[in-house]
Amino acid sequence: MSITPDNTAVHPDVERVLVTEEELYARNKELGAAISADYAGKEVLVVGVLKGAAWFLSDLTRHMTCDFTVDYMAVSSYGAAHKSSGVVRILKDLEVPLEGKHVLIAEDILDTGLTLKYLIRNFLGRGAASVEVAACVVKEGAQEEKIDVRYVGFVLPNEFVVGYGLDYAQKYRGLPYIGVLRPCVYGE
Ligand code: 5GP
Secondary structure, three states, X not given: OOOOOHHHOOOOOEEEEEXXXXXXXHHHXXXXXXXXXXXXXXXXXXXXXXXXXXXXXXXXXXXXXXEEEEEEEEEEEEOOOOOEEEEEEEEEOOOXXXXXXXXXXXXXXXXXXXXXXXXXXXXXXXXXXXXXEEEEEEEOOOOOOOOOOOEEEEXXXXXXXXXXXXXXXXXXXXXOOEEEEOHHXXXX
16 A cells, blocks of 8 residues: 555645655654654653644654653744744643653744744743754754754755645645745735
């Protein structure tokens, strides 16, 4: 049986594919192995930042052999425009207390770093024993805040990307690859 989904043909709105489905699979496998080695003998709470990180978290944890639990948080740092507002709002909070826990934040993309800066500070404030970050994508040269991302999937140029959880106006999250939209999609 093939594992290839039906939507592997490149979406007509996508101008270029930057990371293929195969590359995502291979990198998640490597990251899962590294995380499992680092957290061997410990239990880690993997916190997914909704909505975008759900795809990455789900694939990454399939390759993790250490003990882990999962929780989700929903935050909003973007308005309708495709530019960071700098304001982070909690839309859905965690269900479990963080006191004494080793937390691994799974994030779809690190852009300005404002969201992760807020989350790391917030989690340490709640008594987490440690907070590390796994980001599927880090945008090159975009960070306003210095964030130490321990597990980096891909470093990509500073362009707005979609797919693999990443949306534009809530669309394109289900694309199995990461790509750049055609300018006409933004009405440019
Ligand atoms: P930051 O706070 O690092 O600027 O932004 C983090 C959030 O902004 C991400 O979790 C994601 O939701 C959104 N974001 C940043 N860059 C992009 C991008 O290139 N594409 C999409 N679809 N979302 C992005």
